[in-house]
Amino acid sequence: GDSVTQMEGPVTLSEEAFLTINCTYTATGYPSLFWYVQYPGEGLQLLLKATKADDKGSNKGFEATYRKETTSFHLEKGSVQVSDSAVYFCALSDTRIQGAQKLVFGQGTRLTINP
């Protein structure tokens, strides 16, 4: 079945450092890809998404490009802030099933930014 694999955490960086969190997926067909963020004590918030190959999703300085050839959707940010500390989840949804809402998540990567 479909699956998502993220780089293991935790990841600790200094403020203004460059961030990369790796994400690869296995899917039949052409899934949509997402990055969600979870702040302490809260639910999930959509950070960005891409619905087809070569699409780039971006939001709040974060970017990720849908790479079909490498089945990857790596999250990047050029200069992280303390407020970016959270758990980040890569996810996919199967677009073959009309109306499907099932999201398949990776295990999450905990990011801590030190001032």
Added chain:
Amino acid sequence: DAGVTQSPTHLIKTRGQQVTLRCSPKSGHDTVSWYQQALGQGPQFIFQYYEEEERQRGNFPDRFSGHQFPNYSSELNVNALLLGDSALYLCASRKLGVSNTEAFFGQGTRLTVV
């Protein structure tokens, strides 16, 4: 707009008991999905409800059941609770039939089974 609201926020139950969790979708949304998030793990899809029917189901036993009401709100029921059912239960809603609409998540219900 209140977004997706879930109740209660925390719950403690004893093994073997039954529990009901509730979810109100974001205004304008008509489909609700439930996820289980164990500590340190990503959310796992339990099932999706649309038009008061279960449309998709993940790999969860029949002890997990649900319901959707005419106002689109939803309940998740878990029978014969096990210690392993302790988790954060997340509800997500979406407007079906509109392309590229995102799923909005509630803050979750933290269930502890003792």
